[in-house]
């Protein structure tokens with residue numbers, strides 16, 4: 400039976416380790432628990448909000464209603480053909496454990512997404528991505544439960560409207576569904592994506608001209624450990640801002656003033672500018688504001704020393720956005736969900 404707690408602090412359930420409480424809170428470990436939670440919310444006329452691993456949220460205000468912490472686990476290969484295996488994971492599985500499960504079976508497609516924090520269920524929400532690969536590249540479908548009616552629905556790849564750190568679940572269907580399971584379509588033979596320069600360089604540095612899957616996993620692990628702060632030591636929620644997309648005309652203007660500005664073409668009309676570069680260029684990389692700062696090894700990540708409060712974090716977020724806007728006329732958008 401579902402245990403519902405009142406006024407539960409959510410800080411320990413997030414990698415930022417700070418933030419407000421939930422009016423009501425329950426751990427959901429099965430499909431039955433989920434149905435019970437939906438019925439409880441309906442009977443008590445309360446909204447429902449889903450929490451996964453808490454690695455992409457800042458809980459700025461008390462959450463009204465019932466917060467359900469997803470603990471529904473399980474993973475298996477559900478079917479195979481000559482070239483592909485279809486692997487399903489329940490949404491409360493840790494993403495990294497899921498990637499391990501696929502790698503141990505020699506299945507290919509998720510190597511570059513190794514060690515991303517959080518749960519399987521949250522991965523499609525922002526179409527997680529790293530080192531030139533996104534979840535959508537090997538996504539097959541997901542099963543989701545309507546938080547009002549309790550009805551299940553299958554979403555194919557095109558239904559999810561995946562974009563850069565984006566999907567329909569961050570827009571029109573925000574907070575409408577509980578993602579229950581995710582199925583990935585993975586190659587049975589090696590199909591590595593080595594398009595990302597720092598990954599290629601790391602492999603070259605190790606003298607690996609024909610890397611095997613284990614080599615890629617090890618290289619990803621080394622790159623991540625050298626660049627990204629461990630939330631247990633320095634609380635953070637990964638990249639706080641998304642990279643920026645600007646028009647080509649805007650880019651040409653900026654390039655005249657800042658010839659070293661890094662960029663990648665995005666379609667025919669836009670240019671992508673790394674937000675980390677913009678933050679460094681306005682002098683905010685590594686600069687301390689009391690207990691908070693943009694991380695010195697990766698300016699996109701907002702870290703604190705364990706003593707910060709939400710106000711101090713939000714003040715730095717505003718400062719970064721204002722400085723980038725003033726200097727480059729670019730509006731940075733938060734990647735972290737501020738609740």
Ligand SMILES: Cc1cc2nc3c(=O)[nH]c(=O)nc-3n(C[C@H](O)[C@H](O)[C@H](O)COP(=O)(O)OP(=O)(O)OC[C@H]3O[C@@H](n4cnc5c(N)ncnc54)[C@H](O)[C@@H]3O)c2cc1C
Pocket residue numbers: 414448449450451452453454455456469490515516517518519520521522524525526527528529576577578579627628629630635636637638736
């Ligand atoms: C050190 C660090 C490094 C990171 N590196 C990367 C990276 O390389 N690439 C990347 O893309 N991200 C990265 N992230 C961000 C984060 O790991 C991902 O966004 C992850 O998918 C969040 O998972 P979560 O379970 O913690 O989600 P949460 O933070 O718990 O939730 C995020 C959002 O998803 C919703 N949600 C969660 N589960 C469900 C569900 N089952 N059904 C419906 N809605 C749900 C929540 O309501 C919330 O709005 C990093 C984070 C950290 C701390």
